[in-house]
Amino acid sequence: MQRGLAIGQTPFTVVQQLSCVLVATSTSCIEASMVIEHLVVVVSPEDRAGYLAADAQHWTAFLAAQDGFVRKETWVDEAIPHELHLMIWWETRDQWKAITAEQCAEVDARMGPYYRDVEMREYTALNVHSGSDHQR
Numbered sequence: 001m002q003r004g005l006a007i008g009q010t011p012f013t014v015v016q017q018l019s020c021v022l023v024a025t026s027t028s029c030i031e032a033s034m035v036i037e038h039l040v041v042v043v044s045p046e047d048r049a050g051y052l053a054a055d056a057q058h059w060t061a062f063l064a065a066q067d068g069f070v071r072k073e074t075w076v077d078e079a080i081p082h083e084l085h086l087m088i089w090w091e092t093r094d095q096w097k098a099i100t101a102e103q104c105a106e107v108d109a110r111m112g113p114y115y116r117d118v119e120m121r122e123y124t125a126l127n128v129h130s131g132s133d134h135q136r
Contacts, residue, residue, distance in 0.1 A: 039086040054114040068095025
């Protein structure tokens with residue numbers, strides 16, 4: 001088993017970026033309360049395209065209509081191709097947590113055969129820098 005990264009290789013390859021793009025010209029534009037919901041879902045590489053299509057149609061569409069939703073990205077570590085990382089940015093934790101268990105169950109049911117259990121983690125954005133933060 002090969003360990004480490006090749007020159008120029010990154011740990012994660014962005015599979016799909018959906019919805020809004022956060023544009024910040026300085027760290028002062030970022031709320032200290034911004035949170036990132038990190039979901040880890042196991043999907044076989046053979047089912048990845050179908051899962052991503054169902055997720056975009058059901059979950060991403062639902063999330064995009066919620067107050068406080070900023071953006072959603074789906075990442076994969078190509079060394080672990082069956083594990084997808086869904087990174088969902090929220091303006092505040094309260095806005096994220098306003099989504100009820102009943103709403104989640106309804107959207108999960110719409111995923112049909114692509115429904116998967118997920119592992120959830122939560123992060124708080126302490127600061128965010130964009131390329132425009134460091135003008136040359």
